[in-house]
Amino acid sequence: TIMTDTHIADKVYMEPLTLEYVAKIIRFERPDAIVPGLGGQTALNLAVQLARKGILQECQVEILGTSFESIERAEDRELFKELCQSLGEPVLPSQIASSTEEAVRAAERIGYPDVRRIGSSMPFPMIIRPAFTLGGTGGGFADDETELREMMRHALFLSPVHQVLIEKSIKGYKEIEYEVIRDSNDTAIAICNMENIDPVGIHTGDSIVVAPSQTLTNKEYQLLRDSALRLIRALKIEGGCNVQFALDPLSFKYYLIEVNPR
Numbered sequence: 001t002i003m004t005d006t007h008i009a010d011k012v013y014m015e016p017l018t019l020e021y022v023a024k025i026i027r028f029e030r031p032d033a034i035v036p037g038l039g040g041q042t043a044l045n046l047a048v049q050l051a052r053k054g055i056l057q058e059c060q061v062e063i064l065g066t067s068f069e070s071i072e073r074a075e076d077r078e079l080f081k082e083l084c085q086s087l088g089e090p091v092l093p094s095q096i097a098s099s100t101e102e103a104v105r106a107a108e109r110i111g112y113p114d115v116r117r118i119g120s121s122m123p124f125p126m127i128i129r130p131a132f133t134l135g136g137t138g139g140g141f142a143d144d145e146t147e148l149r150e151m152m153r154h155a156l157f158l159s160p161v162h163q164v165l166i167e168k169s170i171k172g173y174k175e176i177e178y179e180v181i182r183d184s185n186d187t188a189i190a191i192c193n194m195e196n197i198d199p200v201g202i203h204t205g206d207s208i209v210v211a212p213s214q215t216l217t218n219k220e221y222q223l224l225r226d227s228a229l230r231l232i233r234a235l236k237i238e239g240g241c242n243v244q245f246a247l248d249p250l251s252f253k254y255y256l257i258e259v260n261p262r
Helices: 019-029 041-052 068-075 077-087 100-110 145-158 218-235
Strands: 094-097 126-130 140-142 164-168 174-182 188-196 239-247 254-261
Touching: 019 041, 041 068, 041 254, 068 077, 068 218, 068 254, 077 094, 077 218, 077 254, 094 100, 100 126, 100 145, 100 164, 126 145, 140 145, 145 164, 174 218, 188 218, 218 239, 218 254
Parallel strands: none
Antiparallel strands: 094 164, 126 140, 126 164, 174 188, 174 239, 239 254
16 A cells, blocks of 8 residues: 555556556656566566667666676576576486477487386476466476477467576475575575475475465575575675575575575
């Protein structure tokens, strides 16, 4: 309610959160800067669209906090993977696909060496993760080639950049998240961590999350905390950031799942 309180805001617009309407408001109001901080993924997507379409440059509007370049590095699957590899952070074997056939070839190359289905031309399951979608919409686990093809058609339609990440499956790992924050002076701290009651394979939105985590050892806690802080610094996030991990419950092995700048 505070966001739409006329005692707090000088002006309130009740319009759809789309590029067309936001662009009209920016062209009319001519703000010096915007803070795309509310609405999570919606805000990030709109900021990226406004920058790519040249509207921010046309109206000489600055993005406060995390820059467009940092948002893109965090949200673009391939750029994020390259960043993690440059930092020595473990990421799942994966490949970008922009068509169904590319996805099938990617699954064949990545494979899943621990499980092989008789009569299958490739190992399954595989994770399907469309880029720039809300709450993982269109993503999930494909258990065979038919399912992979069906999910890809849907995922490519939903992704605004028609980009889908095909990834090795790590069902059964613990799903841990760290909320971290950084300022422009590079001061970065971990606010808290969270642990999904259900393992990887159950969508976060369908699972109960406990904050702070209850089952991590001190070594695991510090390992993931240090990784989250390394990432937020490398991305030059100025503000809050959510870092998601998959942690092997039988060892100290972990993988970075994704980062969500706020």
